[in-house]
Amino acid sequence: MRLTPSVLELNLPEVQKRITRFIREYVDKAGANGLILGLSGGVDSNTIAALSSLSIGGDKVLGLLLPERETSNQKDISDALSVAEKFKLKTQTCDITPVLKSFYATIPIFDQADRLCKGNIKARTRMVFLYYYANKLNRIVCGSSDKSETMMGYFTKWGDVAADISPIMDLYKTQVRKLAENLGIPADLAKKTATPALWPNQFAETELGMKYETLDLILFGLERFMDTEEIAEQLKLDNVLVERIKNRWLSAEHKRRMLLAPKLEYRTVGTDFRLPRST
């Protein structure tokens, strides 16, 4: 297999149809009143906003903007609102800054300088807001994680990845960007620089160490059981770099799985207790 950008090409109308059907059926079967989603202004959540609205109608989709003082900026907010307006979603804004401050002040061992631990509080706080709304309004939390960040473990455990459904989790970031454009999201928003916004000036590609165009091809190769030497050779990369990506993918499995329990009894939750989802 040749690892060229064409391997990531999709039949976008077909993908769009499958995703919207998936969302619609899930919401219907769950007997929910609609969807709750977090709107960051980034390409993933904008794409989810569009897909959700096309699936069940914008009046049944509530987008929450959850800014906080350190990382929020007017551009992200206006990007999120413009997509919400285009796809006729309702929105609400909750400034989570006071909640975060309360966490920082309450945790005895809180370390202001540890920006990762601090940033994770932000992602988990957003999750709490989303689930409050979902509980209260009988709605489903719709996640916006993509395959690139999920494979890399580039998310906060029980934070931004926490959701009831994740409609674009099987699409790499570069594929999401193309789907976004196909959905009618303006090109500048579809191509917008990705950031998890855990601290100011945090950029995904800087942290991941490469462009998504390259990362997605590496991940595509790993997904199809190609060995790292072959991937490195084809993409003209140092094998150490590809190995690093592979190790990061494998070592993040704990973030993608149900809780691990020791096998003690007949059937064990998370291992051989295999039940279908109720919806």
Added chain:
Amino acid sequence: MKERITLALAQISSQRGNKKENLRKIEELTLQAKKQAADLVIFPELCLTGYVVKDQLYELAETIPGPSTRRVEELARKTGMHVVFGMPELSEKTRATMFNTAVFVGPEGVIGKYHKMYLPTHSVFEEKRYFRPGYETAAFDTPIGKIGLCICYDLFFPEVTRLTRLAGAQLIVCISASPSVRRSYFEILTAARALENTSYLAYVNLVGVEDGLQFWGGSRLVSPTGDIVARAKYDEEDFVLCEVDFKDLKSAEAFIPTLRDLRPELFDVLKKRAEEI
């Protein structure tokens, strides 16, 4: 035996774990098929329970005869219809092992059944975890024709339909639960299996979304020359009537004599090579 029969391809979604509701749907559509003068109504693989039911299979599987087949037998008797549907079967003998089974019921009761021979256990599939594979192909001589059965992934192995055809089947019924990512494979295979055996092939697939797995429908009747005679919608429930004219087999075989040109001696070689993989 009839020269022409009418099929009803009942492309349904199942409510997972809800045999009562799924039997109600089977009953409703069988009555509809009867009303529209069909001879045989075909439902998808494991439609009695839904496909992705995992460990619930242990509770849902039934013996044959059992409560569900008795109900379908009663339905067939009342309507004079023939019905094929899929269900998880609990072995009558062991009361412990299960099969992925296609059941063929006629007005006189159960005509026969087929245990899926090739159980996909890769990618999203975990059938071998639950089911014992079948060991025999199935072809039945019935008042509506010589009809064979197979199930979904069996289509990837031409020997199943070949054996079924060589046992006399003129119409091969394939019930299926094929997810959307595999649609292109089945569109090719259904045509190929009919063409290479110069037989009719009726393919009936599930629709709906089960645990994120989307079934694509697209049920169809393929002629002995590989043409699509009738096709159901993609991705949604549908009910399609179509006609099988058994006389077509003869002209197809004259045009593409795949059975006449069979080379039995190659099968010995095939067996040997397969053992050496």
